[in-house]
Amino acid sequence: MILEGNAHRFIKPDGNDNDINTDYVISGRYKFQCEDYNELATHVMEDLDSNFYKNIKKGDIIVAGKNFGCGSSREQAPIAIIYAGISCIIAKSFARIFFRNSFNKGLPLIECDTDKIEKGDKLNVDLEKGIIKNLTKNFDIKFNAIPPLMLKLLHDGGLVNHFKKNKGFNID
Amino acid sequence: MWNDDNNKKSALGLTMVEKILSRHAGKIVKKGEICIADIDFAFGQDGTSSVIIDSFREMGVEKVFDKNKCAIILDHSCPSPIVGVSNIHKKIREFVKETGIILHDIGDGVCHELVPAKGYVKPGDLVLGADSHTCTYGALNMCSTGMGSTDVAAAMIAGKTWLKVPETIKFIANGKLKKGVYSKDLILYLIGQVSADGATYKACEYTGEAIDDLSIEARMTICNMAIEMGAKFGIMNFDKKLETWLEKKGIKDYKKVESDDNAEYLKIYEYDASSITPMVAMPHTVDNVASINDVKGTHIDEAYLGTCTNGRIEDLTIAANILKGKKINKNVRFIVAPASREIYLEAMEKGLIKIFVEAGAAVVSPGCGCCVGTHNGVPSDGENVISTANRNFKGRMGNNKAFIHLASPATVVSSAIEGKIADPREYLD
Numbered sequence: 001m002i003l004e005g006n007a008h009r010f011i012k013p014d015g016n017d018n019d020i021n022t023d024y025v026i027s028g029r030y031k032f033q034c035e036d037y038n039e040l041a042t043h044v045m046e047d048l049d050s051n052f053y054k055n056i057k058k059g060d061i062i063v064a065g066k067n068f069g070c071g072s073s074r075e076q077a078p079i080a081i082i083y084a085g086i087s088c089i090i091a092k093s094f095a096r097i098f099f100r101n102s103f104n105k106g107l108p109l110i111e112c113d114t115d116k117i118e119k120g121d122k123l124n125v126d127l128e129k130g131i132i133k134n135l136t137k138n139f140d141i142k143f144n145a146i147p148p149l150m151l152k153l154l155h156d157g158g159l160v161n162h163f164k165k166n167k168g169f170n171i172d
Numbered sequence: 173m174w175n176d177d178n179n180k181k182s183a184l185g186l187t188m189v190e191k192i193l194s195r196h197a198g199k200i201v202k203k204g205e206i207c208i209a210d211i212d213f214a215f216g217q218d219g220t221s222s223v224i225i226d227s228f229r230e231m232g233v234e235k236v237f238d239k240n241k242c243a244i245i246l247d248h249s250c251p252s253p254i255v256g257v258s259n260i261h262k263k264i265r266e267f268v269k270e271t272g273i274i275l276h277d278i279g280d281g282v283c284h285e286l287v288p289a290k291g292y293v294k295p296g297d298l299v300l301g302a303d304s305h306t307c308t309y310g311a312l313n314m315c316s317t318g319m320g321s322t323d324v325a326a327a328m329i330a331g332k333t334w335l336k337v338p339e340t341i342k343f344i345a346n347g348k349l350k351k352g353v354y355s356k357d358l359i360l361y362l363i364g365q366v367s368a369d370g371a372t373y374k375a376c377e378y379t380g381e382a383i384d385d386l387s388i389e390a391r392m393t394i395c396n397m398a399i400e401m402g403a404k405f406g407i408m409n410f411d412k413k414l415e416t417w418l419e420k421k422g423i424k425d426y427k428k429v430e431s432d433d434n435a436e437y438l439k440i441y442e443y444d445a446s447s448i449t450p451m452v453a454m455p456h457t458v459d460n461v462a463s464i465n466d467v468k469g470t471h472i473d474e475a476y477l478g479t480c481t482n483g484r485i486e487d488l489t490i491a492a493n494i495l496k497g498k499k500i501n502k503n504v505r506f507i508v509a510p511a512s513r514e515i516y517l518e519a520m521e522k523g524l525i526k527i528f529v530e531a532g533a534a535v536v537s538p539g540c541g542c543c544v545g546t547h548n549g550v551p552s553d554g555e556n557v558i559s560t561a562n563r564n565f566k567g568r569m570g571n572n573k574a575f576i577h578l579a580s581p582a583t584v585v586s587s588a589i590e591g592k593i594a595d596p597r598e599y600l601d
């Protein structure tokens with residue numbers, strides 16, 4: 001699977017982009033009342049950048065620091081990101097529940113050092129090979145291969161489709 | 173093959189968590205391994221169950237694996253404040269009728285109070301909830317964790333989930349907590365020590381004299397916040413106190429577990445609990461903790477007593493004892509939400525509700541109350557809130573221009589009396 005898009009980065013009020021929690025991704029204001037995922041997508045990250053949704057081109061990539069997606073278990077977070085047209089997230093690390101939810105919904109997450117990626121850089125990501133090419137700045141970043149189970153879920157199109165196809169779990 | 177005799181101390185070198193997961197996987201599994209494990213109970217709440225239902229239907233099945241082991245609890249926006257939520261509640265009630273699973277409707281209480289209090293879970297179990305604070309029940313010597321809705325839907329269908337066996341970090345809290353210092357202060361202190369991602373993907377074992385001294389409810393406050401260190405599980409030892417607690421509830425046939433003496437831990441942290449003061453998590457992260465000595469005097473507009481962290485009878489009792497005969501500061505709004513219907517009733521019988529109401533509190537229906545910002549006390553722009561909840565993220569209570577501080581029930585009520593962050597030790601003799 002090859003993904004390509006421009007990098008988006010955010011700055012939290014404390015001046016960095018570690019610990020971007022699910023309340024930033026999609027505020028509880030919308031989570032509980034909005035069943036329309038296209039509508040939900042328009043509010044993605046709006047507390048950090050109110051123009052973010054308008055600036056997304058299909059396939060774009062969110063880039064962040066440590067512990068992205070910490071906080072609640074709301075699956076609306078990866079869902080809203082997928083519906084906003086984001087193809088993957090690259091961060092130094094992810095919170096556990098967000099990590100599972102994203103792969104279950106078919107959104108790939110990549111863990112690596114993100115310090116050298118700047119807002120607007122054009123990135124090309126090879127999930128199988130574990131390489132990010134920064135096409136703007138002309139350098140590569142290697143990342144740890146995605147565990148086989150996660151790749152299987154992505155290839156099956158998420159957990160729901162995996163279940164339909166295999167009539168239950170099939171990870172061996 | 174797994175043998176239940178291994179639940180006691182054995183020579184296998186396994187942690188409690190590895191033992192529980194091994195039993196549910198039917199074979200010995202160790203840290204790092206991915207396994208398919210049977211689950212004992214799975215549930216969702218009103219903020220996550222709509223997606224559970226959608227995933228369930230998308231998977232094309234009609235039945236859950238066991239209707240007595242699946243539940244939906246309406247607690248996050250209850251009673252419904254708006255049409256969108258009302259329609260989700262309706263969708264949930266219809267799904268429950270169709271599948272025959274357990275429903276707790278509005279006013280019953282917060283999921284993390286109800287699930288252990290109603291006896292749905294017991295020592296040795298593996299439990300999933302579509303809510304991040306599902307780790308609360310680790311206080312009952314079991315593994316419970318929050319997952320997303322699709323994971324929980326799959327678990328409700330298959331009675332199984334896939335799991336990576338986590339490494340365990342052990343926290344030893346030696347010594348005794350001082351007067352005016354509670355389990356909430358201890359866990360805030362620990363989170364401050366290791367940071368909000370200090371235990372990401374890991375299991376946390378909380379042990380030591382200070383933990384042994386706590387009631388089961390107070391232990392739940394600690395396991396509840398394991399997720400605020402990023403942990404998958406928070407877990408505690410089985411002891412006499414837990415045995416008595418289970419007996420009272422008529423819970424039998426459980427499988428208590430012990431870690432082996434030669435179990436491998438990722439890290440072992442040791443702390444002196446007697447040196448801890450009342451703590452406050454300052455805005456906007458849970459690990460931004462400060463000692464009360466350094467932050468008292470900070471102006472407060474709203475105070476909240478409740479939630480799955482600190483809305484239990486012990487918490488209400490501590491707060492009411494401090495508040496008795498006093499008034500809430502006229503510049504503070506004090507909101508109280510008992511964590512369940514039973515707690516509400518008990519608090520009424522004991523006269524606690526009267527103390528709150530007379531002092532100027534607004535007591536709201538059992539449930540999540542204003543914890544998550546859906547209703548029941550959304551702060552206005554620029555306001556300072558002090559709350560007994562577990563999260564103070566920007567926007568958490570429904571307004572991203574408010575400032576949320578987290579503390580124990582004693583600190584929250586003392587602050588509500590003074591209109592500024594106050595030291596509860598000054599109210600205790």
Ligand code: SF4
Pocket residue numbers: 247248282283284303305479480481539540541543544561562
């Ligand atoms: S009380 Fe707050 S933290 Fe607990 S389940 Fe409800 S919303 Fe979540």
